[in-house]
Amino acid sequence: MSNRLAGLLAALLPLAAFAASAAEPRSSARIASPDARITVDVTTDNEGRASYAVSRDGRPVIAPSRLGLMFTDVPKLERNLAITAQRSRTHDERWEQPWGERRRMRDHHNELRVTLAETTGSKRRFDVVFRVFDDGIGFRYDIPGQAGLERLSIAEELTEFDIADPATAWWIPAFEWNREEYIYHRTPVEEVGLAQTPITLRTNDGLHLAIHEAALVDYSGMNLTRAEGRRFKAALTPGTGAAKVDVAAPFATPWRTIQISERAGGLVESQLILNLNAPNALGDVSWVRPMKYVGIWWEMHLDRKTWASGSKHGATTAHAIRHIDFAAENGFGGVLVEGWNVGWDGDWFGNGETFSFTRPYPDFDLEAVTRHAREKGVTLIGHHETSGHAAHYEAQLDDAMALYGRLGVQAVKTGYVADAGQAKVRGDDGALRYAWHEGQAMVRHHQRVVEAAAAQRISVNPHEPVKDTGLRRTYPNLVTREGARGMEYNAWGQPGNPPEHEATLVYTRLLAGPMDFTPGIFGMDTKSGAPMATTLAKQLALYVVIYSPLQMAADLLEHYESRPEAFRFVRDVPVDWEETRALDGAVGEYAVIARRERGGDDWYLGAVTDDSARTVAVPLDFLEPGRRYTAQIYRDGDGAGWRADAHAIAIETREVGAGDTVSIVMASGGGQAIRFVAH
Numbered sequence: 001m002s003n004r005l006a007g008l009l010a011a012l013l014p015l016a017a018f019a020a021s022a023a024e025p026r027s028s029a030r031i032a033s034p035d036a037r038i039t040v041d042v043t044t045d046n047e048g049r050a051s052y053a054v055s056r057d058g059r060p061v062i063a064p065s066r067l068g069l070m071f072t073d074v075p076k077l078e079r080n081l082a083i084t085a086q087r088s089r090t091h092d093e094r095w096e097q098p099w100g101e102r103r104r105m106r107d108h109h110n111e112l113r114v115t116l117a118e119t120t121g122s123k124r125r126f127d128v129v130f131r132v133f134d135d136g137i138g139f140r141y142d143i144p145g146q147a148g149l150e151r152l153s154i155a156e157e158l159t160e161f162d163i164a165d166p167a168t169a170w171w172i173p174a175f176e177w178n179r180e181e182y183i184y185h186r187t188p189v190e191e192v193g194l195a196q197t198p199i200t201l202r203t204n205d206g207l208h209l210a211i212h213e214a215a216l217v218d219y220s221g222m223n224l225t226r227a228e229g230r231r232f233k234a235a236l237t238p239g240t241g242a243a244k245v246d247v248a249a250p251f252a253t254p255w256r257t258i259q260i261s262e263r264a265g266g267l268v269e270s271q272l273i274l275n276l277n278a279p280n281a282l283g284d285v286s287w288v289r290p291m292k293y294v295g296i297w298w299e300m301h302l303d304r305k306t307w308a309s310g311s312k313h314g315a316t317t318a319h320a321i322r323h324i325d326f327a328a329e330n331g332f333g334g335v336l337v338e339g340w341n342v343g344w345d346g347d348w349f350g351n352g353e354t355f356s357f358t359r360p361y362p363d364f365d366l367e368a369v370t371r372h373a374r375e376k377g378v379t380l381i382g383h384h385e386t387s388g389h390a391a392h393y394e395a396q397l398d399d400a401m402a403l404y405g406r407l408g409v410q411a412v413k414t415g416y417v418a419d420a421g422q423a424k425v426r427g428d429d430g431a432l433r434y435a436w437h438e439g440q441a442m443v444r445h446h447q448r449v450v451e452a453a454a455a456q457r458i459s460v461n462p463h464e465p466v467k468d469t470g471l472r473r474t475y476p477n478l479v480t481r482e483g484a485r486g487m488e489y490n491a492w493g494q495p496g497n498p499p500e501h502e503a504t505l506v507y508t509r510l511l512a513g514p515m516d517f518t519p520g521i522f523g524m525d526t527k528s529g530a531p532m533a534t535t536l537a538k539q540l541a542l543y544v545v546i547y548s549p550l551q552m553a554a555d556l557l558e559h560y561e562s563r564p565e566a567f568r569f570v571r572d573v574p575v576d577w578e579e580t581r582a583l584d585g586a587v588g589e590y591a592v593i594a595r596r597e598r599g600g601d602d603w604y605l606g607a608v609t610d611d612s613a614r615t616v617a618v619p620l621d622f623l624e625p626g627r628r629y630t631a632q633i634y635r636d637g638d639g640a641g642w643r644a645d646a647h648a649i650a651i652e653t654r655e656v657g658a659g660d661t662v663s664i665v666m667a668s669g670g671g672q673a674i675r676f677v678a679h
């Protein structure tokens with residue numbers, strides 16, 4: 001029997017099983033993807049422990065892996081379970097993103113809802129809901145209200161992921177002081193320790209998997225701890241009390257997701273995470289404005305200016321006006337000003353109690369700056385650095401957002417600079433509690449910020465955030481975030497990001513959602529003097545490779561003014577897209593991405609490589625057949641390379657069509673950017 005046929009039969013099975021389910025408890029249930037290639041099996045063993053397994057084309061991907069929940073106040077839900085009911089349904093829906101890496105989305109999946117009930121004692125029950133797509137699976141616990149489980153004080157989720165085949169893993173450690181800002185490890189899966197998600201795996205047969213979560217709402221972020229061999233267990237981020245999560249039943253957990261693709265690029269093109277999030281809850285979001293921005297920012301990271309007041313203060317009225325004029329002249333939407341508000345003068349790292357979110361420093365005329373910005377059609381991008389003191393920020397939140405709302409500020413960058421576990425939240429008793437950045441209390445905090453911002457039609461860009469789980473679908477003003485090592489590490493240069501960093505991010509962190517990476521460094525100066533692992537062409541390519549609806553041109557303005565030919569690409573490149581293709585690439589080695597601008601015919605291509613110079617042949621079959629395009633090419637020039645000449649760039653044009661193939665030549669640490677102008 002062919003794999004396809006086996007899958008098709010598997011897809012039909014649950015209907016038969018459902019018919020039988022009312023009569024007697026069954027010990028297994030099955031569902032397959034719409035294309036019948038991915039199958040999920042749920043079983044209980046003879047001790048009544050439940051597991052799920054995932055296979056693709058009949059071959060195991062996730063070996064049988066346990067399900068269950070552990071509580072702080074009542075016995076765990078794990079043993080003596082029986083499948084007492086199962087229901088399946090098919091869902092096929094098309095929806096549109098208001099802004100995004102693509103406009104048109106399709107949510108096509110088969111769903112299996114399995115009810116597991118205890119066969120002994122108080123016979124508590126819960127559902128596990130599986131959604132199986134052609135590009136992977138998601139599942140969540142859905143726990144009804146019932147006697148003895150009115151409140152869920154969750155000590156741990158007993159979910160497991162047992163990787164069936166040997167694989168290479170790309171991962172960053174969990175629960176380390178620097179939160180999500182670590183260089184990715186590339187190890188055999190058996191050498192992964194305690195990892196954050198998304199974690200990306202490539203089996204020795206070349207199948208790509210990414211384990212993550214979707215719709216992290218009122219819960220703690222999930223990490224993965226390797227139990228033995230290739231078997232991982234969920235490790236929820238701790239809460240502020242004994243329980244990691246404390247909620248009232250009924251409650252549905254975030255989705256646990258496993259994206260599956262033969263191609264690395266298939267992970268990038270997967271729509272699974274967004275499809276598992278709830279639709280837009282904000283109504284009209286036409287006020288959310290994707291844009292490029294410049295800012296009073298990079299110079300602080302180079303120590304040439306300060307956030308604090310004094311002779312080197314960056315956020316002065318004159319400096320802000322210079323940036324607004326530059327933004328207006330170059331068609332950029334925003335100007336970020338950091339260090340505008342009172343509170344930066346002491347040791348602000350981890351000490352947020354000094355910040356005022358409404359009082360500007362005396363040399364920064366907030367009213368005049370925002371008036372000038374409005375006159376120029378530019379918005380100030382506000383800045384709320386909290387140093388992790390969420391409670392202090394929340395006390396000012398409504399006033400802070402109202403001020404920005406009144407001044408026409410359309411977006412705010414928030415920040416939570418504090419060691420992991422050192423965020424501060426207010427407990428129900430009014431006392432301050434230390435919290436993890438990804439625990440339930442901070443998940444709730446970020447939701448409050450997003451809602452308070454939405455009330456003033458403001459978009460939010462959190463740094464040191466909670467990981468992205470696709471909530472931008474539900475809250476389209478949650479436009480982007482940091483949550484990885486961004487460009488700032490290259491300013492410090494001790495060491496900076498390695499040359500493979502961006503080609504790793506594409507297939508790891510960026511699977512979660514947009515990132516405010518802040519590309520566009522032309523000057524290449526670093527504080528330490530260490531060279532940056534990039535070329536100028538790579539900096540241009542990042543505008544296409546890294547998706548973010550708020551995309552910074554992060555360098556000093558004079559560096560753009562002195563290189564107008566290369567800067568033209570930064571001016572031209574859009575931030576909102578009709579469609580996206582991940583054309584070629586290998587995790588941590590290189591990536592070639594093409595995107596068509598929203599509401600337009602032009603295509604843009606970005607390619608980045610690691611330390612190895614490489615040439616990639618890219619067929620242009622994504623272009624419209626029969627149409628001619630002028631390719632404006634920005635490539636690594638003669639002698640380019642991150643250790644050699646980072647600035648060597650060649651800019652040239654060629655006429656091309658869909659039948660052509662371009663040869664993308666990249667230097668060590670380099671890249672290439674192309675705009676295809678449609679005729």
Ligand code: NOJ
Binds near residue numbers: 338482
């Ligand atoms: C860390 C952010 O990532 C960075 O962009 C910002 O400049 C500093 N915090 C200060 O808020």
Ligand code: CA
Binds near residue numbers: 181
């Ligand atoms: Ca940061």
